Amino acid sequence: MPLTVLEAARVIGNPSVYEDENVHAIYEEIAEHFSSTRYKPWPIIASFLSSLPCGFIGLDSGCGNGKYLPLPADRPGEVWTLGLDRSGNLLQIARAAGATGVKREVLRGDVLETCWRKGVFDYAISIATIHHLATEKRRRCAVKRLLEAVSPSHGRVLIYVWAIEQDELSKRKVFDSSSGGVAPHKGKDVVVPWVLSKEPRGKNKNESKGHEQTPPDNEEPKVYNRYYHMFAKGELRALVEEAAKELNLSITMEQNAEGRSRGLEIVQDGWERSNYYVELKLWESIKPRGF
Amino acid sequence: MVRLITHNLLACHAKDCNTNNFPLEFKDIQLEIREAEFNSDFLKGFMPKLEWKALVDTARQLGDTSLPLEQPEMVDDGFLKSLHHVLLEIHVEEGSMTCPNCKHVYPILNGIPNMLLAEHEIG
Numbered sequence: 493m494p495l496t497v498l499e500a501a502r503v504i505g506n507p508s509v510y511e512d513e514n515v516h517a518i519y520e521e522i523a524e525h526f527s528s529t530r531y532k533p534w535p536i537i538a539s540f541l542s543s544l545p546c547g548f549i550g551l552d553s554g555c556g557n558g559k560y561l562p563l564p565a566d567r568p569g570e571v572w573t574l575g576l577d578r579s580g581n582l583l584q585i586a587r588a589a590g591a592t593g594v595k596r597e598v599l600r601g602d603v604l605e606t607c608w609r610k611g612v613f614d615y616a617i618s619i620a621t622i623h624h625l626a627t628e629k630r631r632r633c634a635v636k637r638l639l640e641a642v643s644p645s646h647g648r649v650l651i652y653v654w655a656i657e658q659d660e661l662s663k664r665k666v667f668d669s670s671s672g673g674v675a676p677h678k679g680k681d682v683v684v685p686w687v688l689s690k691e692p693r694g695k696n697k698n699e700s701k702g703h704e705q706t707p708p709d710n711e712e713p714k715v716y717n718r719y720y721h722m723f724a725k726g727e728l729r730a731l732v733e734e735a736a737k738e739l740n741l742s743i744t745m746e747q748n749a750e751g752r753s754r755g756l757e758i759v760q761d762g763w764e765r766s767n768y769y770v771e772l773k774l775w776e777s778i779k780p781r782g783f
Numbered sequence: 784m785v786r787l788i789t790h791n792l793l794a795c796h797a798k799d800c801n802t803n804n805f806p807l808e809f810k811d812i813q814l815e816i817r818e819a820e821f822n823s824d825f826l827k828g829f830m831p832k833l834e835w836k837a838l839v840d841t842a843r844q845l846g847d848t849s850l851p852l853e854q855p856e857m858v859d860d861g862f863l864k865s866l867h868h869v870l871l872e873i874h875v876e877e878g879s880m881t882c883p884n885c886k887h888v889y890p891i892l893n894g895i896p897n898m899l900l901a902e903h904e905i906g
């Protein structure tokens with residue numbers, strides 16, 4: 493399989509307009525094909541959702557085709573996830589996710605906005621979404637929205653983003669070595685091609701796998717270049733810590749003058765199959781002073 | 784669709800709209816009733832997150848009067864069955880939701896509520 497060397501992206505002008513053209517418009521176009529290649533839940537996300545107690549409600553911010561909405565599959569009806577995405581076409585697919593005939597509930601909205609009562613969710617997940625935001629400030633804002641969406645006393649959050657450090661089995665490589673080393677905590681802005689062939693769909697369901705790189709010949713494929721910010725080692729954790737600071741959440745246990753404290757615990761962070769992830773748990777305590 | 788479990792979470796987020804922005808008002812709606820599996824533990828776990836008055840008022844607007852005005856302290860099976868139906872079985876398929884404060888209209892198109900704002904409406 494040929495190795496795709498990803499090209500650098502140059503984000504120019506208004507980042508929101510840039511994302512409209514280089515992310516949102518593309519997902520509308522490739523929704524059906526993209527969805528057919530995204531069906532397998534990643535293990536850490538599946539086990540996070542399995543660990544949630546009965547009665548929890550959550551938000552999947554950037555739910556795409558909704559593959560996480562039916563989870564945990566072995567306990568239907570015990571937890572409930574609301575899907576949010578900007579792509580109406582992906583949401584139409586997400587509504588039927590899980591193929592059990594149960595309609596999933598989704599909203600068309602933006603991950604940088606808050607169209608719910610703050611703190612009302614017990615958990616929030618953001619999978620392969622924040623890396624589509626074109627500035628550090630907007631990525632930090634998206635993390636803040638997740639932290640604000642969940643309960644300050646017990647809310648749980650799981651975030652997944654693409655890593656510069658790609659899996660050995662990955663078909664991608666970020667730049668060539670001539671572009672220089674990667675500074676710590678600084679990711680890379682790249683464009684990732686999505687090749688959509690004009691072949692009639694549904695002919696061969698198994699053919700969809702290889703489409704993230706080279707198309708078969710003689711097909712006049714259309715190439716869509718999506719914007720990604722690929723995260724460097726330590727960058728996701730640093731982003732979370734910055735977001736927490738701006739929301740006055742401490743990462744370690746400490747109390748302010750009123751004996752009240754709010755914070756978050758980093759439950760785990762790591763790398764899994766070309767992605768960085770971080771799992772967070774919010775906490776709140778009110779302790780009497782003067783003892 | 785929008786079920787009342789979702790409606791009870793949603794608030795207007797237009798620029799400078801911070802008070803009296805909940806609950807959104809349904810208008811011109813089409814309803815469908817679809818059965819869902821009953822799970823009393825889920826309901827009991829979810830109940831503390833509910834805004835009760837908003838739920839009861841909205842259910843009544845949609846023609847369901849099975850819920851008491853005050854959230855009961857003791858819950859029995861009959862109550863949980865009513866709550867289950869109101870939260871999880873009434874589907875608003877088409878129509879819109881209007882903010883009681885700024886009157887922004889969020890349309891429900893092809894079964895999906897559109898909460899996106901135009902650039903100038905974002906706070």
Ligand SMILES: [Zn+2]
Pocket residue numbers: 795796797800804882883884885886887
């Ligand atoms: Zn409003």
